[in-house]
Amino acid sequence: MKLIRAVREMQTACAEMKRAGRRVALVPTMGALHEGHVALMRRARDHGAAVAVSIYVNPTQFGPREDLHQYPRDLEADCALCGQEFVDVVFAPSDEEMYPSGTGADEAGFQTSTWVEELALTKRLEGNRRPGHFRGVCTVVAKLFNIVAPNVAVFGQKDFQQLKVIQRMAGDLCYPVEVVSVSTVRESDGLACSSRNRYLSPEARAQATVLWKALSTAQDLFNGGEHNTHRLETAMIRTLQLAPMSRLDYVEIANVETLEPAVEARRGDVALLAVHIGKTRLIDNLIL
């Protein structure tokens, strides 16, 4: 497994793999890899492609009061895991590589003056709570697409809105990249795997199962014939309230393509939620 730190070197390495007739699958991550990422890597390999994993905590997708600086980083463990999973290349650039300081630099010194922004799917949910988040995501993913030129890029369904935004962006901008999604991997008690789970105290970890319980409640009620979104959302909120450390950000049942709120819940709609458990903000979702 190769570890590459420089943009130019990664570009050359990926171009060489493609010239040698290999397809390339990209798994973009922020590191602190877990079983969810492993599922992405395995799906990438299933495509018979050379697997490139990017590990980069992208500063431009964090808000000023968010967890950029405390976000878990452990490149050594991440590389060990990638090695076990037969990853071909790990791309772990520095901020200076990804956002060279220069004419377009802001006070922090790292900046770009060019942004990629999706304007339809990013207005609500995470986009509404985290201004600038998806602009940062789209910009860094566009850069990774231009560096790796993958045939396939693999994203997890856990970040459902991100998945939809990236699919839209890839289509709108004519990227010749197939954006593939992988089902959320969960712990045995239902908690969705997330690097941010590392923030949870033992007590918070125990209560964090309430996200999955709320989604399961909605699923059960829906399967039992309840299609009224207000009642489904209320049932989710009541379930969340069973955890004393939980503080609701949003629950919503939305159309999977437009991410607009569903008036009446239908099979194939998605239930999404964002909840603080203590100081940790977690998100999850489930297709009804």
Next chain:
Amino acid sequence: MKLIRAVREMQTACAEMKRAGRRVALVPTMGALHEGHVALMRRARDHGAAVAVSIYVNPTQFGPREDLHQYPRDLEADCALCGQEFVDVVFAPSDEEMYPSGTGADEAGFQTSTWVEELALTKRLEGNRRPGHFRGVCTVVAKLFNIVAPNVAVFGQKDFQQLKVIQRMAGDLCYPVEVVSVSTVRESDGLACSSRNRYLSPEARAQATVLWKALSTAQDLFNGGEHNTHRLETAMIRTLQLAPMSRLDYVEIANVETLEPAVEARRGDVALLAVHIGKTRLIDNLIL
């Protein structure tokens, strides 16, 4: 020479050329080809590359009161010229191909919900006069880069700010594309070749030489030791006023990298101007 109208087909054709070991040079145009475009095609061929010329009047870079609908279109003549110049592929997509109507569509039916925008170099000059213009340019060029995946893209210096914006965009977004510029081609009387010259009445055409005269005036004064930007700009304005059909939009002496106004003109700065001749708006520039 191949003429391709569909995005997917162009993507495949370009990928095949690259798989066969050829470099690909892209010349993005809006058609109505003239000697300036010929110079771009020849430069593209000089790179030893397969030459792809895109011909597309991109609606998203025109303002609501601009000349989108009257912009000259003559695909047959354009293709004949490309054939003479040994172009390998002409890509002439429809609006529906480039901006498929769909979820992100606006009232006009053609839209994208993803945009590429450069924010530093586009504030002034053309960007200031034509809101949204460079957002449209960056977005369509990003799409063309993703469709063609060129090794080289060739742009004319006549659209100086556009050249700088595209170079910045390509760098910021890590496109593995060398953005090459070609000197402005001029008629024998100095008028810069432009598709919009076709709008000029014989009288307006005669008076349009005043743009070049104004730039030459600035160059002569500068070479004679005049470095005061105010005096250089005033001299250009006085020259422009010699043409009764001319109406000034802007003249400016700017730094070539930042496009910020020069305080004191220096060798290598650029004099830029935009002038209406009758109903036709023309731009031109000259490096001092």
